[in-house]
Amino acid sequence: MLSINIPVYNIEVVELVNVLHQQATGLAVDFEIRVYDDGSDEIFKSLNRTLNIKPNVVYKEMEMNLGRAAIRNTMGADSEYEWLLFIDGDSKVINDNYLKKYLDNLTENRVLCGGTAYSNHKPADPEKLLRWTYGHNREAVSAKARNRSKGFIITSNNFLISASNFRQVHFREELREYGHEDTLLGYDLFCAGVEIYHIDNALEHTGIESAQAFLKKSCMALENLKKIGEELLNGDRTFHRQVNFLRKYKRISFFFPNIIIGNLFRKYRTKLEDNLKGKRPSLFCFDLYKLGYYASIKNR
Numbered sequence: 519m520l521s522i523n524i525p526v527y528n529i530e531v532v533e534l535v536n537v538l539h540q541q542a543t544g545l546a547v548d549f550e551i552r553v554y555d556d557g558s559d560e561i562f563k564s565l566n567r568t569l570n571i572k573p574n575v576v577y578k579e580m581e582m583n584l585g586r587a588a589i590r591n592t593m594g595a596d597s598e599y600e601w602l603l604f605i606d607g608d609s610k611v612i613n614d615n616y617l618k619k620y621l622d623n624l625t626e627n628r629v630l631c632g633g634t635a636y637s638n639h640k641p642a643d644p645e646k647l648l649r650w651t652y653g654h655n656r657e658a659v660s661a662k663a664r665n666r667s668k669g670f671i672i673t674s675n676n677f678l679i680s681a682s683n684f685r686q687v688h689f690r691e692e693l694r695e696y697g698h699e700d701t702l703l704g705y706d707l708f709c710a711g712v713e714i715y716h717i718d719n720a721l722e723h724t725g726i727e728s729a730q731a732f733l734k735k736s737c738m739a740l741e742n743l744k745k746i747g748e749e750l751l752n753g754d755r756t757f758h759r760q761v762n763f764l765r766k767y768k769r770i771s772f773f774f775p776n777i778i779i780g781n782l783f784r785k786y787r788t789k790l791e792d793n794l795k796g797k798r799p800s801l802f803c804f805d806l807y808k809l810g811y812y813a814s815i816k817n818r
Contacts, residue, residue: 519547519548519549519599519600519601519621520542520547520548520549520550520599520601520603520617520621521549521550521552521597521598521599521601521602521603521681522538522542522549522550522551522552522603522605523552523554523590523593523594523597523602523603523604523605524551524552524553524554524604524605524606524607525554525556525586525589525590525593525604525606525607526553526554526555526556526558526562526566526607527555527556527557527558527583527607528558528559528562529558529562529607529608529725530562530565530566531553531566531569531607532565532566532568532569534605534607534609534610534611535551535553535569535572535575537611538551538605538611538616538617539551539572539574539575541611541614541615541616541617541618542574542617545617545618545621547621548599549574549599550574550575550576550597550598550599551574551575551576552575552576552578552593552596552597553566553569553575553576553577553578554577554578554579554580554589554592554593555577555578555579555580556580556583556584556585556589557580557582557583557584563579576596580592585691585693585694585695586674586689586693586694586696586699587689587690587691587692587693587694587699588689588691588694590604590674590688590689591688591689591691594681594684594685594688595685597681599681600680600681600682601624601678601679601680601681602678602679602680602681602684603617603620603677603678604674604675604676604677604678604679605675605676605721606674606675606676606721606723606725607725608723608724608725609675609676609721609722609723609724610721610722610724611721611722612635612720612721612722613719613720616632616719616721619632619717619719620632620678620717620719623715623717624678625713625715626680627680627683627711627712627713628712628713628714628715629672629677629678629679629683629707629712629713629714629715630677630678630679630715630716630717630719631664631672631673631676631677631714631715631716631717632676632677632678632716632717632718632719632720632721633658633659633660633661633664633673633676633716633717633718633719633720633721634653634657634658634673634675634676634720634721634722634723635658635720635721635722635723636650636653636654636657636658636722636723637650637722638654641726643728644796644797645728645729645730645795646726646727646728646729647729647796647797647798647799648729648732648733648794648795648799648804649726649727649728649729649732650726651799651801652732652801652804653723653726655801656801657673657723658720660718661716661717661718664716665715665716667762670701670704670705670707670708670714670760671701671704671714671760671761671762672700672701672703672704672707672714673700674689674699674700674703675721675723676719676720676721683707683710683712686710687703687706687707687710687712688703689702689703690702690703690706690750692745692750693742693745693746695738695741695742696735696738696739696742697735697736697738697739697740697741697742697743698739698742698743698746699742701743701746701761702746702750705751705756705757705760708760729794729795729799730795733791733794733795733807736807736808736811737811740808740811740812740815741815743761743763743764743812744812744815744816747761747764763808763812766809767809767812770809771813776813776816776817777813777817779809779810779813780810780813780814780816780817782810783807783809783810783811783813783814784810784814786806786810787807787810790803790806790807790810791807794807
């Protein structure tokens with residue numbers, strides 16, 4: 519009935535798998551948990567290899583790094599059952615009925631998105647404050663609020679899809695780097711007539727990286743967003759209307775051309791980064807940073 523897919527890269531997932539295994543066993547349904555390692559360092563492989571002896575768990579190591587899209591497509595194609603649950607390795611189950619809630623909401627031709635949660639406690643490491651602040655305020659959103667904005671936005675860290683839908687619409691492998699591969703998947707599902715529905719069934723995101731790492735990943739995501747909008751979708755208007763960042767950028771750039779925004783970004787980038795890497799990171803500064811970076815790559 520249920521294939522739980524956890525792609526991993528340089529992270530240990532034994533505890534996560536144990537919790538999911540216990541919940542699935544208690545539901546008395548056919549299930550499997552697939553853990554595919556996508557080129558991790560040996561220390562993480564050695565920790566996760568212990569999962570090999572656990573019943574209903576399939577652990578595999580890829581010969582080479584496939585990337586975020588291709589590893590998920592591979593897992594989906596290999597999955598045995600009719601419902602596919604995709605979970606990121608840096609997740610923590612915080613609901614004793616996590617799997618049951620998904621199964622209680624199964625509907626044909628509908629993708630279920632459970633959402634993301636963050637600890638209420640600020641990280642002790644000040645370098646991680648930006649990522650926690652952003653996640654706590656921007657990503658930990660109720661299902662009601664997510665459904666209110668209806669469209670195709672999903673997050674790949676916690677969603678369930680039927681195998682038949684995933685065979686028809688899966689991740690596009692043109693995107694190898696981090697960022698917005700799930701946005702593009704949501705768009706393709708939307709175009710195929712598959713409903714995207716959000717429920718309150720969050721996993722806690724535990725992979726809080728440093729501000730420097732988060733800024734780098736955010737810039738990579740913006741590079742991907744530009745590639746999707748301009749190259750892969752050839753300026754599709756529906757995509758630009760539905761993606762919140764692109765919609766806001768269009769309004770702002772109507773009054774301030776790319777060249778002006780880009781020049782201001784180059785002038786104030788260091789000051790913005792000083793704030794974002796500091797003890798009191800401002801999400802307003804982060805928004806300005808993303809706008810400025812996007813303008814700079816538009817000006818290339």
